[in-house]
Amino acid sequence: MSLLKAVGLGIQFGGLKAVDEFDFEIDKNQLYGLIGPNGAGKTTVFNLLTGVYKPTSGQVIFDGKSLLKMSPTQITQYGIARTFQNIRLFKDMSVLDNVKVGLHHSQNYSLFSTVLRLPKYFKGEEAMEEMALSLLRVFDLEQFAHVRASNLPYGKQRKLEIARALATSPKLLLLDEPAAGMNPTETAELMETIKIVREKFSIAILLIEHDMKLVMGICEKIAVLNFGTILAFGTPEEIKNNPDVVAAYLGNDE
Numbered sequence: 388m389s390l391l392k393a394v395g396l397g398i399q400f401g402g403l404k405a406v407d408e409f410d411f412e413i414d415k416n417q418l419y420g421l422i423g424p425n426g427a428g429k430t431t432v433f434n435l436l437t438g439v440y441k442p443t444s445g446q447v448i449f450d451g452k453s454l455l456k457m458s459p460t461q462i463t464q465y466g467i468a469r470t471f472q473n474i475r476l477f478k479d480m481s482v483l484d485n486v487k488v489g490l491h492h493s494q495n496y497s498l499f500s501t502v503l504r505l506p507k508y509f510k511g512e513e514a515m516e517e518m519a520l521s522l523l524r525v526f527d528l529e530q531f532a533h534v535r536a537s538n539l540p541y542g543k544q545r546k547l548e549i550a551r552a553l554a555t556s557p558k559l560l561l562l563d564e565p566a567a568g569m570n571p572t573e574t575a576e577l578m579e580t581i582k583i584v585r586e587k588f589s590i591a592i593l594l595i596e597h598d599m600k601l602v603m604g605i606c607e608k609i610a611v612l613n614f615g616t617i618l619a620f621g622t623p624e625e626i627k628n629n630p631d632v633v634a635a636y637l638g639n640d641e
């Protein structure tokens with residue numbers, strides 16, 4: 388059984404079908420990409436999967452349950468976390484506190500005790516602090532724990548957003564253009580971090596990204612969205628060589 392299954396998902400804004408007949412499945416521990424031209428509907432898909440928008444048609448089943456009646460908060464608690472195209476950190480809070488906020492939203496942060504191999508004697512607030520620090524360690528951000536989030540360099544803020552999303556102990560992590568605005572060194576570092584996260588936390592990841600080197604380099608499968616519908620789905624190799632995709636997307640300047 389797939390972890391997430393979207394069937395015939397669609398939403399209309401006035402006369403515009405932003406997403407239409409979107410069929411998609413992702414299984415546990417898979418790393419998929421969602422690409423497509425500007426305005427193709429990628430972020431709208433994320434908004435549909437996380438309950439920000441209610442679909443005008445279709446269904447989303449996640450871990451055996453329909454998400455349609457759940458609020459965004461309930462969906463987070465049920466196991467889908469996301470990051471945003473524009474960084475949305477609590478800028479005036481410390482790096483550590485940003486992660487702790489995520490932990491407070493987690494239903495089963497005991498999972499981290501196992502993943503991060505924390506000693507059993509950590510309890511309550513102390514455990515939370517230790518878990519947050521361990522998460523920061525994964526992202527090489529531990530030394531910035533007490534720095535105000537807005538004072539971190541841009542690439543590190545992006546990493547902190549992912550750390551905070553992970554703190555909710557998701558089964559599926561949605562990353563919306565995680566490499567946006569990064570320089571090539573930061574992007575290469577991010578690629579490694581995403582791979583480590585997937586392996587260490589055994590979660591599924593779906594990422595929207597315009598950086599083709601990143602998408603083709605780490606994703607097992609890629610879905611291409613065009614005018615709100617799936618134009619192609621396959622391995623990076625298949626997508627690269629798909630004439631429809633080249634004509635609609637890869638052939639242009641992006």
Ligand SMILES: Nc1ncnc2c1ncn2[C@@H]1O[C@H](COP(=O)(O)OP(=O)(O)OP(=O)(O)O)[C@@H](O)[C@H]1O
Pocket residue numbers: 400403405423424425426427428429430431432
């Ligand atoms: N709340 C909304 N109200 C009206 N139209 C919307 C709304 N949200 C998205 N749209 C429209 O839906 C279409 C898809 O937008 P979306 O942001 O999902 O595209 P995208 O593929 O993520 O683009 P980009 O790569 O530029 O981020 C666009 O035409 C957009 O203007």
